Amino acid sequence: MALIEIEMLEQRFNQLVHLLVSAGPIPIGILSGLGVSRLIAEFTWNRVEVGHAPPGFVPPVGVLTARCEVTLRHVSTDELDVDPNAVGTTTRATSWVNISANTSSLMIDLLAVEVPAAPTQFFTPQIRIARHQIDQLEELEELGIDGIAAALLLFRDGIVTVRFATRATDPIQSVPLNLLAGVGDEWAIRLSGELFTDALLAALQKTLAKPPGGTTVEDAPTAFWGVKGGSFAAIGSVGLEKKDACPGLFGDVDISVTVDVALTPSANFAVVPPQLDLTLQLSSNASDWDALRCWLGSFGLGSALLGFIAGPIVGPVFAGLALLISSISTLIIVGEKVRLDAGKEVSGTDVEDFTPTSSTSTTATFIRHVDLPSLNDSVESATTGPLGMLISGRILLLPAIHEVTFTPNGGALVGTLRNSFDCGRRTWQQETEVQDILIEDRADVLGRDLGRVPVTVFKSSAATPPDLWSVEYPVPSPQQLVAIRGSKKVKPGDTGRVYLHTSAGIRRFDIPAVPPLAAPTQQETIAAVAQCARKERVFTPREELEWLIDPPPFDFGYPALRQWLFTFAELPAATRIVIHRVSDGVRSQAMEFTAEHAGEASLEFITDPATNLFMEHNQDVIAAGRLLQRWVIPTEMIDIREPGLQLMRSGSMIAVAQRGGVFAHDLETGSNMRQPGELRLTKLATGGLEVMQQTRRHLSRGLARKGPGQIAREIAPGALPFSLTLPGGKVAALYENKLFIGIPWQPSSIIMAPRQ
Secondary structure, eight states, X not given: OOEEEEEEEHHHHHHHHHHHHHTSXXXXXXXXXXXXXXXXXXXXXXXXXXXXXXXXXXXXXXXXXXXXXXXXXXXXXXXXHHOTTOOOEEEEEEEEEEEEEOSSEEEEEEEEEEOXXXXXXXXXXXXXXXXXXXXXXXXXXXXXXXXXXXXXXXXXXXXXXEEEESXXXXXXXXXXXXXXXXXXXXXXXXXXXXHHHHHHHHHHHHHTTSOOTTEEEEEEEEEEEEEETTEEEEEEEEEEEEEEEEOOTTOOEEEEEEEEEEEEEEEETTSSSOEEEEEEEEEXXXXXXXXXXXXXXXXXXXXXXXXXXXXXXXXXXXXXXXXXXXXXXXXXXXXXXXXXXXXXXXOSOXXXXXXXXXXXXXXXXXXXXXXXXXXXXXXXXXXXXXXXXEEEEOOOOOOOEEEEEEESOSEEOOEEEEEEEEXXXXXXXXXXXXXXXXXXXXXXXXTEEEEEOOBOBOTTOEEESTTTEEEOOOOOBSEEEEOEEEOTTOOTTOOEEEEEEETTEEEEEEEOOOOXXXXXXXXXXXXXXXXXXXXXXXXXXXXXXXXXXXXXXXXXXXXXXXXXXXXXXXXXXXXXXXXXXXXXXXXXXXXXXEOSSSEEEEEEEEEOTTOEEEEEESSSOXXXXXXXXXXXEEEEEEEOSSOOSEEEEETTXXXXXXXXXXXXXXXXXXXXXXXXXXXXXXEOTTSOEEEESSSXXXXXXXXXXXXXXXXOOOOOTTOOOOOEEOGGGOEEEEETTEEEEEEEEEEEEEEEOOOO
16 A cells, blocks of 8 residues: 555644644634624634544544634724724633645644633534645655545544555555654654555556567566665566567577666765655666677667666656657667666766666666655654655744734725716716725744735624725735725715724724815816717827826835726737837837737736836827726735746736746745746646646646647747736736736726727
8 A cells, every 4th residue: 555644743743733723814703602792803822632522523534623722812893992902802712623634735624612601612614724735745746656545634642643545445544553653753754665666666567558669578567665685675577578689590589588677765864954865776687698699689688678668767757857768769779878888887868867876788777866755854764664664853843923914004094085977977976985905914933934824804894884884805815905995975074984804803994084076177077078989089100198097095015007008909910019118208119019910909018107108100090999097006016037928827826937937926825936947838728837848847836847749839929918817806917027916096097999
């Protein structure tokens, strides 16, 4: 059975759960035991004890339950009215969580909470507190593991085991081995011997699916975990027959050759961090007399077969690398080189990560170094034995602390009135705009950033008077943007108050008296009517394009940016459009576009808050064109070092294709990653992003690299990256050498439109 097992002492597992729940958000906004008027402002986890369930509850098989002592700080809106920074009251309570595992993660869900003198409150469905990606499973892909089929948790005699099975038929519910009890450490990872033998056998079977011409399989490939040269290893073999291998005057000779393969894992503590060394040895075995005749007459059959077998084993199965040798003819050439260099170290091969170390006429040895799977850098021991490989060590686990930012951080919210023209009724209306609130919650342990925590706006949030103001409830987001809406009843002089209750805490905001708004002028009315009829001017060959929208009255630490969108219903073939920036009266060319054939086209451009545009084209007039303008207020600005050629999103992952590689930003965690090289970026129809190169390797959630035969489409030279609309109404866009996330300041305005 191919199993991966992570064992932890009960005390250390309790600390791990404590760390994960403390790094999560406030899970609930109100508790019936506290009263519906009490808003939970802090949820502090104090102590965790695995193996305890609330009365009458039986956890499912493979799921562990833990009891947690917690401290709740709660406050009422009445207290916030008196003091916007009111501390409120603290109450000690008991909570229970369910701990489960799937094929890639450890999950913790809030099951129930019990407040003194109140009945236990169960949550259906349970509330997700933490989801921890188990990175060690990704590292094990380097061993050729295709994936995890099942996972569960077990608890026996003071040791917790997180078990993963690579096959659905593996006895995953068998009694835990508790190997940790005999090594004296705090955690252990066991890679079963079957893990290595399964990968080796799969490599042999894949190789023999298309054996070399004239070769047949005499003995099917086998593999087992045993002792080779004094060390435990995955040991495999296959019997091959070469028909008419040695042509001769008195008849051709068929040669039978057995190819033996051994993969030996071992730990290397001489480097930091420790490495897992994978030593691969291949050998061929034929009768000396026949082998000698074969080598003299067929250019080294034994070494050629070694090369053929080595390719898939050293290549794609172990680490997704390039094949050792690309064709049968090359195999024979390299095989012959191995034979002729008998006893010498082989160097200069094109194997990317495996390194040949020695060879004879019938053997070839390779080695590869990968990261040693571990829970941290404190690895104390790594040994192999009858049960596979056991890696163990010690670990320090502390609860997380949170850094929460509200922008603005309570206080006054800017509220304004804006004139809006109703094209249907041909009348002016007043609309209310209130400053948005940006919330971020980051978890940290001893200075190590654990990433962003998604922020939930609880339904207990409120705005008063309710007939004038309301709070929007967006979906949970790592960069939560909350909008306060004003109704049509808002008039100059009205005030309001907002109680924003979230999983990151609670804040009180005040909306000062809304200032009066001047009535629209006659010129503004004429312009509004014209815009409704869309009878503005057409695009002449040279157009000075000025910005016509007032800037937003607030920002989030970065200047607001201007976003321009040109849309053309039909451009004649060979239309050439050049866009220039205009700053302080000075023009500089920013973009050039030529239509290879007639058709619809769009151009998008972003400038700083003081730059206008100048457009020129080679047509007499472009009548079916439109220009839209809107402000975008950045909430995050990320340096990507060079301009982007393409912008894509899949789930929480945003990827930017550049000439020097691919830059990736995770919206959930806030983490960034760069993959240099000549790469191509594509989006899968089934979801996920791929980066194309010669090999495939997982980069991050849904981001991968694939071979050129799987390329869906390439980045066109000079491609213009459009902005991306994100969940919650946000925008991701490129500006100079930066990727930014922002919110559009509505409304967008049609500045030019087609003549009708």
